[in-house]
Amino acid sequence: MKEVLAEKLRVGSTVFVALCALTAVEWFAARWPGALLWLAVIAAAKAALIAEYFMHSSQLLGEEGS
Amino acid sequence: MHRPEAARLSPHELYNARLGLWLFIVSEAALFSAFIAARYLNLGTQRPAELNQPLGLAITAALLLSSLTAYRAETCIAHGDRAGFLRNTLWTLLLAVVFLVGVVAEWVEAFHLFPPGTRYGTSFFSLTGLHGLHVLSGAVLLLGVYLHGRRGRYGPEDYWPVEGVVKYWHFVDVAWVFIYPTLYLVG
Amino acid sequence: MVRALAPVLKGLAYGAVGYGVGGPLLAGLVRALGGSFPFDLELATGAVVGTLGWLAGVGVWDTWARGWFGLPLRPWPEDKSVVRYFRFTTDHKVIGIQYLVTFLGLFFLGGALAILMRWELMRPGMQLLTLNGYNQVMSLHGIVMIAVAVAIFLGGLGNYCVPLMIGAPDMAFPRVNALSYWLTPPVAVMLLASLLVGGWDSGWTAYPPLSAVNAPGQVLMIVAVVIFGVSSILGGINFLVTIARMRAPGMTWGRMPIFVWSVFAASLLSFIFTQYLAASLLMVLLDRVAGMSYFHFARGGTPVVYQQLFWFYSHPAVYIMILPAFGAALEVITHFARTPLYAYRWVVGGFLGIVGLSGIVWAHHNFTSGMPDWMHAPMLATTEAISVPTGLVFLSALGTLVRGRLWLRTPMLFALAWVWNFLIGGVTGIFNADVATDLHLHDTYFVVGHFHYTIMGGEIFALFAALYYWYPKITGRMYDERLGRVHFWWTFLAFNATFFPMFWAGLHGMNRRIADYPAALGAVNLWTSVAAFVLGAGFLVFLYNFVTSWVRGPAAGANPWHASTLEWQTSSPPPVENFPAPPAVVGGPYVYGIPRARHAALGAAGGRAG
Ligand code: HEM
Ligand SMILES: [Cu+2]
Numbered sequence: 001m002k003e004v005l006a007e008k009l010r011v012g013s014t015v016f017v018a019l020c021a022l023t024a025v026e027w028f029a030a031r032w033p034g035a036l037l038w039l040a041v042i043a044a045a046k047a048a049l050i051a052e053y054f055m056h057s058s059q060l061l062g063e064e065g066s
Numbered sequence: 067m068h069r070p071e072a073a074r075l076s077p078h079e080l081y082n083a084r085l086g087l088w089l090f091i092v093s094e095a096a097l098f099s100a101f102i103a104a105r106y107l108n109l110g111t112q113r114p115a116e117l118n119q120p121l122g123l124a125i126t127a128a129l130l131l132s133s134l135t136a137y138r139a140e141t142c143i144a145h146g147d148r149a150g151f152l153r154n155t156l157w158t159l160l161l162a163v164v165f166l167v168g169v170v171a172e173w174v175e176a177f178h179l180f181p182p183g184t185r186y187g188t189s190f191f192s193l194t195g196l197h198g199l200h201v202l203s204g205a206v207l208l209l210g211v212y213l214h215g216r217r218g219r220y221g222p223e224d225y226w227p228v229e230g231v232v233k234y235w236h237f238v239d240v241a242w243v244f245i246y247p248t249l250y251l252v253g
Numbered sequence: 254m255v256r257a258l259a260p261v262l263k264g265l266a267y268g269a270v271g272y273g274v275g276g277p278l279l280a281g282l283v284r285a286l287g288g289s290f291p292f293d294l295e296l297a298t299g300a301v302v303g304t305l306g307w308l309a310g311v312g313v314w315d316t317w318a319r320g321w322f323g324l325p326l327r328p329w330p331e332d333k334s335v336v337r338y339f340r341f342t343t344d345h346k347v348i349g350i351q352y353l354v355t356f357l358g359l360f361f362l363g364g365a366l367a368i369l370m371r372w373e374l375m376r377p378g379m380q381l382l383t384l385n386g387y388n389q390v391m392s393l394h395g396i397v398m399i400a401v402a403v404a405i406f407l408g409g410l411g412n413y414c415v416p417l418m419i420g421a422p423d424m425a426f427p428r429v430n431a432l433s434y435w436l437t438p439p440v441a442v443m444l445l446a447s448l449l450v451g452g453w454d455s456g457w458t459a460y461p462p463l464s465a466v467n468a469p470g471q472v473l474m475i476v477a478v479v480i481f482g483v484s485s486i487l488g489g490i491n492f493l494v495t496i497a498r499m500r501a502p503g504m505t506w507g508r509m510p511i512f513v514w515s516v517f518a519a520s521l522l523s524f525i526f527t528q529y530l531a532a533s534l535l536m537v538l539l540d541r542v543a544g545m546s547y548f549h550f551a552r553g554g555t556p557v558v559y560q561q562l563f564w565f566y567s568h569p570a571v572y573i574m575i576l577p578a579f580g581a582a583l584e585v586i587t588h589f590a591r592t593p594l595y596a597y598r599w600v601v602g603g604f605l606g607i608v609g610l611s612g613i614v615w616a617h618h619n620f621t622s623g624m625p626d627w628m629h630a631p632m633l634a635t636t637e638a639i640s641v642p643t644g645l646v647f648l649s650a651l652g653t654l655v656r657g658r659l660w661l662r663t664p665m666l667f668a669l670a671w672v673w674n675f676l677i678g679g680v681t682g683i684f685n686a687d688v689a690t691d692l693h694l695h696d697t698y699f700v701v702g703h704f705h706y707t708i709m710g711g712e713i714f715a716l717f718a719a720l721y722y723w724y725p726k727i728t729g730r731m732y733d734e735r736l737g738r739v740h741f742w743w744t745f746l747a748f749n750a751t752f753f754p755m756f757w758a759g760l761h762g763m764n765r766r767i768a769d770y771p772a773a774l775g776a777v778n779l780w781t782s783v784a785a786f787v788l789g790a791g792f793l794v795f796l797y798n799f800v801t802s803w804v805r806g807p808a809a810g811a812n813p814w815h816a817s818t819l820e821w822q823t824s825s826p827p828p829v830e831n832f833p834a835p836p837a838v839v840g841g842p843y844v845y846g847i848p849r850a851r852h853a854a855l856g857a858a859g860g861r862a863g
Pocket of ligand 2: 614
């Protein structure tokens with residue numbers, strides 16, 4: 001139980017670092033040509049990371065009770 | 067107050083609750099998307115130069131960090147670590163307050179720079195306001211979960227309320243992921 | 254009486270207190286402290302807090318919310334009598350009837366408003382109303398009827414029938430279901446109360462810039478519609494989870510009755526698109542109460558953006574209205590043609606195709622609005638493309654009719670009329686969708702004719718088909734067939750007599766939403782008005798039939814139509830838990846004329862399966 005928990009918390013931290021990195025990239029992307037597109041892509045990537053790792057979206061695909 | 071054993075969600079009901087919440091979140095996302103779309107439809111990518119960028123970045127960071135603590139809170143209770151759950155929930159609440167205080171500070175400045183009657187101000191105040199209301203309601207829900215948790219509710223087998231509130235909280239963060247560039251970065 | 258109404262009275266009291274505290278009191282406080290608090294804002298906050306108070310009083314607090322605070326719940330004592338219809342009850346059958354009765358009531362209210370309008374329009378010049386009064390009546394008629402059209406099928410028959418038809422004991426979230434219903438009475442109250450503060454004159458579409466500056470009644474309309482939106486979103490989510498997850502063993506997606514599929518498709522639309530309606534109206538509200546500049550012309554707003562957002566919901570909304578009607582009409586047609594539904598899979602594909610396309614056609618309402626030119630052609634094309642999935646539904650109806658042996662009872666008559674009416678509605682839609690033609694037709698009675706043929710002729714006729722069809726299940730009694738036929742012929746003829754001439758009037762320059770018109774259009778308007786009065790009177794036959802039959806009609810038995818789907822395999826009305834044991838589904842829903850085919854195996858209840 002303890003190790004599983006520690007492992008999961010580590011995953012969370014990794015995702016958080018990735019989110020911070022993407023946010024940093026956003027700052028520069030705002031000045032690239034085609035900024036709107038880049039920003040949209042980065043935001044979508046951040047949203048996908050949160051949805052999958054923090055919100056466990058794939059729970060919905062998995063098996064369940066009934 | 068312990069819920070009677072029978073009131074626990076069966077796996078079938080748990081899945082239904084999750085699906086229902088996800089659909090609710092998708093629907094909420096549509097609401098935000100309408101306000102974001104209105105920003106671009108009304109004034110394209112124009113952005114005033116006077117925006118307080120450091121403050122914007124700071125509240126963004128606070129909200130992002132709160133997603134991590136919320137994740138930790140849920141993960142802890144799922145593995146029976148009540149102390150970790152309570153500690154992380156408290157951190158999340160604190161960051162929520164930081165975020166809200168930051169927004170209020172933004173508003174005070176913005177009232178002079180670009181009041182609600184201007185085109186940018188219109189989108190700025192309604193997007194931050196709509197989002198702020200969601201942060202506020204999420205914070206109230208987190209507080210509820212925290213208080214229940216302190217009285218010994220929830221456990222590894224029975225923590226749907228925590229999960230639901232945390233999912234909602236993450237969604238509030240996702241909304242900001244799109245609002246932040248829309249208000250602060252484009253243009 | 255008081256015992257029956259106790260929760261409602263409590264809700265009203267709490268609601269009034271909520272309004273007082275959230276509106277006048279709060280506003281007075283802020284003003285006393287030297288702040289500004291516009292009357293519009295006072296109305297809005299009062300209406301919202303009042304609605305919360307109403308909900309708390311009517312049962313949300315006692316039977317639900319106390320649990321959130323760790324307090325014991327205080328359910329009302331069990332009651333099987335008529336009293337339960339006045340309570341925050343979770344049984345989907347009770348909720349279905351609550352919806353049906355409430356929205357039939359609103360339907361008659363909206364009808365009365367229509368009679369008022371037709372009285373005014375009977376002759377050129379003004380006779381009964383003032384110009385502004387006409388606009389208020391027209392606006393109220395529009396929004397009330399739209400609300401009826403959105404809620405009565407899904408909330409009423411969807412609630413009552415879907416769990417039964419898929420063999421479920423109830424909806425997935427029974428309390429949320431009750432919440433969806435109990436959110437609707439405040440909507441009606443607000444719409445009516447808006448007349449006390451000047452009403453509103455911008456029509457059901459509430460276009461700015463007018464809606465950003467008109468009488469405060471507009472604020473109540475906005476709050477009402479947003480709350481109604483919350484109710485339909487919650488309802489939509491509930492149906493989606495119920496249909497996806499609560500089906501009886503063996504009830505695969507391909508074995509679901511077609512009505513269930515149509516509710517599923519409509520729910521997909523309502524849970525996602527309703528937010529755009531809420532958003533567009535909230536923006537108008539922000540312009541009014543917070544001095545924002547979304548659409549306010551003097552502040553540099555862009556009203557055409559409203560039209561885009563509004564129709565991004567409101568076009569899909571017409572499919573929220575019509576999809577369940579498609580499903581119900583096909584349901585009736587297949588049972589009364591005694592043959593399996595023709596091209597079942599294609600119909601399902603058609604429903605989903607409509608869902609997919611309906612998000613990309615909205616701007617066919619904006620051809621004259623000054624939106625960018627490049628949007629015209631694509632929106633023309635996508636709109637006309639919707640005829641393809643709609644055509645599939647039509648072909649299925651026709652194929653079923655051709656292959657079946659028709660049993661012409663009242664439900665079937667209404668379903669056949671649906672085919673005719675909706676054909677006219679759909680074909681005239683094509684004229685509207687054609688940009689060049691629509692530049693002339695827009696905002697004329699041609700459009701009024703079009704949408705009354707689709708909504709009244711399509712949806713409401715299908716609603717009556719469905720009401721007659723399920724009446725014996727819901728009440729346990731049989732309606733009077735003779736009166737049913739009288740009602741049918743009366744309504745069918747009067748409906749067509751009322752609305753068909755509107756196309757002609759529109760083509761000859763009769764503008765919509767006006768209280769007066771050139772004398773040359775007198776004859777057609779007189780005809781239309783008289784026909785409308787006849788149409789209105791016909792509903793009294795329906796009302797008389799349904800009320801008296803409920804009290805003393807002959808017992809109907811479990812399955813008077815010898816229909817194969819699950820709702821007919823349990824008693825009429827069904828027991829609280831619907832089925833004594835979960836039914837086991839073993840085949841498709843319409844097993845007519847197929848030797849030894851069965852839809853389901855059931856233990857009890859005396860119906861025959863298949
Ligand atoms: C079969 C395909 C259909 C087509 C091609 C179609 C097309 C159109 C078009 C182009 C307009 C705009 C006319 C104008 O304002 O100038 C319109 C208006 C309208 N349609 Fe349809 N329509 C169809 C089906 C339906 C259905 C099924 C419903 C409802 C159940 C419906 C309800 C309405 C309403 C309510 C309006 C008027 C809205 C308003 O301005 O108040 N239509 N339709
Ligand atoms: Cu449309």
